[in-house]
Amino acid sequence: MVNYNLDGVCFSLKAEYDFSWLKSLGTVFTVFSQNDSGNISFGINSGHEKWFVKVAGLKTSESIRTTAEAVEALKSAIAIYENIKHPNLIELVKHYPLEDTCIAIFKWVERVTALFDYRNFEKYHSNSQTISPAERFKQLPVTQRIKSADILFSFLDKISKSGYVAKWIFYDGSIMYDFFNNVTTICDIDFFRKKPTKNNMGEDYWGTKRLKAPRNILSMQLLMKLQMFIRSEHCCLIVILAVFLKARCNLDILKTSLYLAHLRNGI
Secondary structure: EEEEEEOOEEEOOOOOOOOOOHHHHEEEEEEEEOOOEEEEEEEEOOOOOEEEEEOOOOOOOOOOOOOHHHHHHHHHHHHHHHHHOOOOOOOOEEEEEEEEEEEEEEOOOOOOOOOOOHHHHHHHOOOOOOOOOHHHHOOOOOOOOHHHHHHHHHHHHHHOOEEEEEEOOOOHHHHHOOOOEEEEEEEEOOOOOEOOOOOHHHOOOOOOOOOOOOOOOOOHHHHHHHOOOOHHHOEEEEHHHHHHOOOOOHHHHHHOOOOOOHHHHHH
């Protein structure tokens, strides 16, 4: 492993790389280096603005891809960010190739926390008084959580109308929340695909096995039957979302039902 220290921010890679080009963007204030996607990302302060800089093509410590696969995946993701515009989606500013890597620069979003905060799992486990973002979100008033769900529905409706489907990975790790201003921000939509699409990876596609949707694995014949069930019996989705929101009163469940009924024909 090769250790790096950029502006006091430390991380490791499996091979050497010249990061001198980062200086032209500003000062590094944080790094995200332990993703299995093969990307490494930096928070950079230019003095006037802050950027989220994603780099693909380096030998990161936890990557399950080759460097070439990571570069191609980020190139595909860039096209998605360029084609989908939504007020709650992180904004892609620019992108470019650099030698054997691919660089994507996004606007930095202040005060947000990913609801799936995997980097601090041990901290939450060892200290019961430290509340994780997911638990903190569940403690918000139900009206605020329904507002956040409404934003997710709006975004999913947008991607559907843009000709995409939320394939493989779209979970609480893709949702960031600003607890100070009650703002929901969506990120990490790299695995979305153009419609129509199908599973070409079998059961071993990315994600936690216990959370993988059966419809992403089933044969086409069974998939069509399942889709017909979802279209006609959306009550199961109401229950799932109601549990997520902890909507304990009939009024809240009714609101949730109306949201899903509105989207029923687009499922």
